[in-house]
Amino acid sequence: MALRLVQVNLKARDDAALGRFWAAALGWVARGGHGATSAAPEGFDWTDPDAPVCVDAIAVPDPSTVHYRAHLELATTSGAHYLQLVARLQEIGATLADVGQGDGRRTVLADPEGNEFCVLEPRELYRGTGPIGAVAVDCADPQIMARFWGEAMGWTVHEATGDRALLRSANGTGPFLEFARTPHLPGARHRAHLDVVPYCGDTQQAEVARLLGLGASPADVGQGDVSWVVLTDPEGNEFCVLAPA
Template structure:
């Protein structure tokens, strides 16, 4: 079963077009974005209320070099993304931003592990028990568990292409406007 990431959005069509443009993907219908290569579909549905607080799921974007990371940050900023503070240290090597509706995302520094993911390196989910969540999703999606330790677990499609599905420990995940679905 493929993975789909669903955003609740104030303006689903606008947010779909924004993500399609920044990822270089294709809008299908009014509010779904599909990759032209490795990736997972992004679906945008009407929000029942405005976003408040941090999402419990966010997207990590891949960069190929430090110069590329800077270029991606600049491109996102020029398309309306803003820098975000989610409590990260100033020493982390990634850049935290928010899209035009405030959904958090990270632009990662170059990492060899993400070489075959496409522009979307990972879908990151906050969970009270990352290893338990990873095992359940691995079975549901038929993904491989590639890392599992302490407060982190990571899954990968068996093809070795496309984004990772990563679970990070958070005792109280934030109820957000973004969720992962098996399709």
């Protein structure tokens, strides 16, 4: 039993505009609208177990009232690609952001809705991930998070220290999931969260029960009667378990 990471869900005032931005940023196409717009490769089928992780923009009344704890990190393949991508992202609506990064190995930007993300200088670790190199999550204890998410999704832990934990799918494809120890974490809802789905043959009900046994908790974010189940991980990060198709 395991779960598949389907998408990173971003809050937005205008989901269609944000979906178009991320489609252009990643070289993908935007689909949907009227409250939910996804950015995904041409021909994307979310029920395909080998489908890449995509981005889903969801309209909410006031995304500025929630905080940043998770963000996307975009991979580059060369120094020239890194410079070109940063420039192109600013041309289509991204703005430079200063979050005290200071290491000079990345450029921090904000998308048109203010969601912060990073463009990474080329690194061997992220070669072959696709345009999204990692989904990075601030946390208090990376090892606890690595243990929970590794068991939840059946992902391989590549690194787990007191400061950082790094996971990737067992078949070695797609982006990494990175947990970085961060002091003074915001306690409110977050602008980005993960959506996961059971693999074929597993049920949503069974997977939710398994996640609760691993340390997840039920969450009420005003979702009402919907087909997905909202949970929080051991550090309070919300995520959704979708119903398999």
